[in-house]
Amino acid sequence: MSEPTHSRTADAELATHLAEAAGAILLGIRAEGLGAGDGRELGRRGDKAADVYILDQLAEARPGDAVLSEESADDRTRLEASRVWIIDPLDGSKEYGMPARSDWAVHVALWERGHGITAAAVSQPALGQVYSSIDAVSDAPANQPLRIVVSGSRPPAFTDAVAAELGAEVVHMGSAGAKAMAVVRGDVDAYLHAGGQWEWDSAAPVGVAQAAGLHCSRIDGSPLLYNESHPYLPDLVICRPELAEPILRAIAKHSTESAVSGRVAMAREYVNALLTHDATKVRFAADAWRVENGQRTGDTGAFISNELEQGQQYRGILAIRELALREWGESVVARYLMDLGTPGQAPAVTVFITEYFGIPAGEIESIMAIIEPHSKEAGTQ
Incomplete structure (x- = not known):
């Protein structure tokens, strides 16, 4: 595969454009389909349309790059590539199919060999917001007590014990991107997950959060690695840097289950x-x-x-x-x-x-x- 040369700013701008444009497509499909039938089927329609759009645009703008997308077959040539786009065209498809929910997102990230995630964007179309690694800034929350966001359907088993030790409130939300961006905005202080995820669930949110200066790691404190042979990445912590040590310490104390493969x-x-x-x-x-x-x-x-x-x-x-x-x-x-x-x-x-x-x-x-x-x-x- 060729070695294209693009600035990280240009890559981040492309990621931002793709996330925003795919979000507009999803809003259109949602407006036409909500209330007309099965929410699961609506999510599939949106997933497919957003995936096709993003892949077509990447093929034109970055023809030498590989792609790993939730909605497409895994092309193993990505393992030899120097640049791999990691895409989740619709994160939170269940919430997307529910009229009152805004906690769904579009994820677009670029992984580069030797550098990790170098460009990323997360769009939250229902909020009219796009967060990019170009200009990501973390807003300090004024929350007292601390607020921890976890999955509404698969919260970590240690959630209550960790929250009690930290004196934190627990917030439930859909979409990994929505939860990570809640930390970036300062709506919550930390996002904890241990119920199983894939690389496309966290690549773009982590890219934006890291650019905003937040701590991002596995729940054992080890680095989050992408473009691995098997794209399963079961757990993560995204939080304000000063909270990383107490949060990781509390998780180590209360986590009793080993991550499955x-x-x-x-x-x-x-x-x-x-x-x-x-x-x-x-x-x-x-x-x-x-x-x-x-x-x-x-x-x-x-x-x-x-x-x-x-x-x-x-x-x-x-x-x-x-x-x-x-x-x-x-x-x-x-x-x-x-x-x-x-x-x-x-x-x-x-x-x-x-x-x-x-x-x-x-x-x-x-x-x-x-x-x-x-x-x-x-x-x-």
């Missing part, structure tokens, strides 16, 4: 989707396949994803219990009990499932499932 997280999302019928967070390779008790049950990622959400064969799943996941190499094995029957009634049958996932990179490429009868007397072995 990206492969384990992907397999877990798939198992969750069997029960929730929401495959939004499950990443499949385009040619992904699934085999169930020797029978082919899926030949493309799009088909498997659609089956998870629409397939009638999954509507009778009442519960998934005793889930255990183990990783070795590029594979993950999941073992669990599944209760089947009619909603609102006792399970008619319980089966024991073993699934083998092939996950060489950032997408599930294969699933081999073995489904066996189960009884309490027989156990699960």
Whole structure:
């Protein structure tokens, strides 16, 4: 790949333009679609449209650069590239589909080899705001007590203990970008996350926050690394610099869970989707396949994803219990009990499932499932 020469100011200006313009596209789609149907489908429409726009613009403006986007297949040539754009065209798609919510964002960041994130922009279209690494400034909050923002759906298990130790209030919000920009604005003092994220969730927010002089790290204090082989980055802290030491110390004291790997997280999302019928967070390779008790049950990622959400064969799943996941190499094995029957009634049958996932990179490429009868007397072995 060629070595283009662009100033960081020009790169940041491009990131800002793309985030703002994609945000305008999203506002238009939202205005037309809100209240007309499924909010999840609206989020997908917005995600796709914003992704296509950003990728087309980058192909024209920076044809020699690689791209890692949430909504596109992972092109592994990025691992050899010197410049990689890390994109989340719509962060907070759930909130985007809800009329009263403004906590969704567009993320555009540039990673450069040897330098990390060098240009970034986060657009919050519903607020009419774009934050850029060109001119990012952190406003000192006048909050007493401290305010900590966490995910509304997946707050860290240590949230309450850390907040109590610091004497802090807890605020819940959607979108990593929205939470990080709340710290930049001074609405809150810190953003803590430990529920699993991907590089595109935090690259642009971290780029803007760092440019504004804020502390950004993993929850163990180690650096946030981007353009890694597997783009899973499970946790982070963004806060005012003077708060970093007490926050990291409190997390170390109260955090009892180790971060899972990206492969384990992907397999877990798939198992969750069997029960929730929401495959939004499950990443499949385009040619992904699934085999169930020797029978082919899926030949493309799009088909498997659609089956998870629409397939009638999954509507009778009442519960998934005793889930255990183990990783070795590029594979993950999941073992669990599944209760089947009619909603609102006792399970008619319980089966024991073993699934083998092939996950060489950032997408599930294969699933081999073995489904066996189960009884309490027989156990699960």
